Amino acid sequence: MSINKLNISIGIVAYNESGSISKMLHSLFQQSLFNEPDSDMVVEIVVVSNGCTDDTAIVAKNTLKELINPSFHTNVHWRVCEIEQPGKSNAWNIYVHELSNPTADYLFLMDSDIQLLDPQTLRSMIHLLETRAEAWVAVDKPIKDVTLKENKTLMDRLSASVSELSGGKAVEGGAAWICGQLYCARAQAIRRIWLPTKLPTQDAFLYTMIVTDCLKAVKDPNRVILAKSASHVFEAYTSINRLLRHEKWLILGRTINELIYSEILADGNKQQDVGSLIKQRNEQDPLWLNKLIQAAIKEKGWWLISRFVLIRRFQSLLHKPPQKAVVLFPLATIAFLADLVLSFQANLEIHQGVEFGYWGKQAK
Template sequence: MNILIGMLIHNEEAIIAKTLKTVFQQNIFRSYKYQVEIIIIANACSDNSSAICERELEKFSRKVHNLEYKVIDKDEPGKIPAWNDLIHKYSSPQESYIIMMDGDILLQQKNNFETLIQSLENNPQALISTDLPIKDIHFSKSNNFLKRFSLGFSKITQKGAGQLCGQLYCARASFLRKIFIPKEILVDDTYLKFMACTNGLTSAVDNSKIINNYSVSHVFEAYTGPRNYFNNQVRQTVAFSMWRMFKEIIKQNKSKANAIQIVRTAITNNPDWLKQEFDKHMKGKRWFVFKGALNVRFKRLSRLNTMGKIKMFIPTCAAWLIDLPVIFVSNSKIKNSHIQNIWKDTHSTKMASEADSLIQLKTKIEKAS
């Protein structure tokens, strides 16, 4: 079975070697069942990320029988163009599954990749499988309000079915090769989730298309501190608002094709198609944040049982008060077209300094399970 591991990185020199260490520990490299290719696109990097990847991959490739790799330097910034290149330019037609991952996460089990692959093998109707994302602050010894606040909302999110985190997922290659993501779409995971679960926005959401495997996990660096939290909420609000506009544009399209086909045809004919459609959609309007933005947190709260609702009610109200200025700032950024550079990488320098202890913790978790 041919597997592609695709990684899109941007200035990750602080942590990329540690990330690759957890990749190299995956048991798919010790099995004759899998032939693995790793493709890393170093996306407009100004540091040594690319050279570190070359060094680590070259060393590891000498130890295993089933690995090929490429490290590709790309000058054009932006995760979405890099994603499109990886899928459509560099992946091999022989690959059955594509595992996409960020360069600043730490895998927590040695069977992470195999679990994601096997869950799709066992469920032919599903298109994507994921693991459990865990914030690095989960492992910190402190128990302050901000930590409880952040982790509490993560638990609410995980209660929903069909969750897709763009940090790490495995998908059928045949599905991903149908997808072309417009660069104006700021969140690849939201786009992929709904393309998969609605057959290109032509049917009701079917969350069974995504399998959440919470027996395996990865750690990522959480946004901490009031400023970082606020800016991240702005990014999320802007991105989801643009996604909602995209859906409205697709609804107005008179073609009987699904959104996957509409996008591919339109962008092939005109690379600036969606930008032009956004401009037309926004002309003459003053408000662009998606309808219902102020109700989202309370809708998510309804996923919890009675005790969970009681525990999270005050944090939800506090978050709602933060949402008020977030929504106005987000609307201003969309109105003034300040959206392409809002998605800043953490570079995960904090987690990089703690990576060795987190990897050791992973071993303890495996032994205890």
């Protein structure tokens, strides 16, 4: 093997996705990366089945055997790895630090229930990192499946409208947010990061670690860039209960992330490497996050949710054209009232989680 070959590792994290992972893998092999193999590139696919109680691993193995033609895909290697412990953060840590090719130049992380849309998506993300030295992570455009429907129901329209209240939208080649469903990172950058194994949401934590160089530098949004002609489709929440539950989980995740950042930036930890610190905490004390939240409650009192959560909907309107902001104002008001209720529920769940030691255990 030539030392000049580009090594790509694709990690697919799956939990009880036997019904969707085959379709996802078929969409993966519609990518030009696999239809037009490059002799100067070596690609590995690692499916990480974590704590599954269904046939996810078996379906993945059978599908990959079907899709990969050894005489054609001579540069493609694959594995399906089963780990007992459930939890996306734990699976992420194991893939990034143990299972992925140690000589990989770039690591893709993707969920097992998405559909890759543009056939150039993966190549475009790699190309961006190859040509934009300032970028550490390349992302694509996540598209809700309901936006592609010709005849949308009221809930479809509501689900699509909620996205309009998420702030400014990225443009191709510009700074963007990390969507945990699919992204490509420079191996040396992503391997400096370890996730707390009981982290509610990974996207915001990863984004912060990347743009601040693990909290060591001023935020640089240009470390995360939206690639050209890159997109995937995901299933949108189209029921009120699922939509509200998802929003509550995001509020809860943001709150816990902020507590972790404060802990990392505390005087006694400032000089330590953040990745090593979190890895050490994970290994030495499975209840460290639980204890951190307990300490925060003792210091801050009962209410832990940040003020930003309650004003974010109206702040997002500042990035919209005046006419668009006026149209969205009623929806922003309704979203604010929902956030208010969800914030109380999230705050209560954090306290209940501490009481039962939930933040020191893996979610199933």
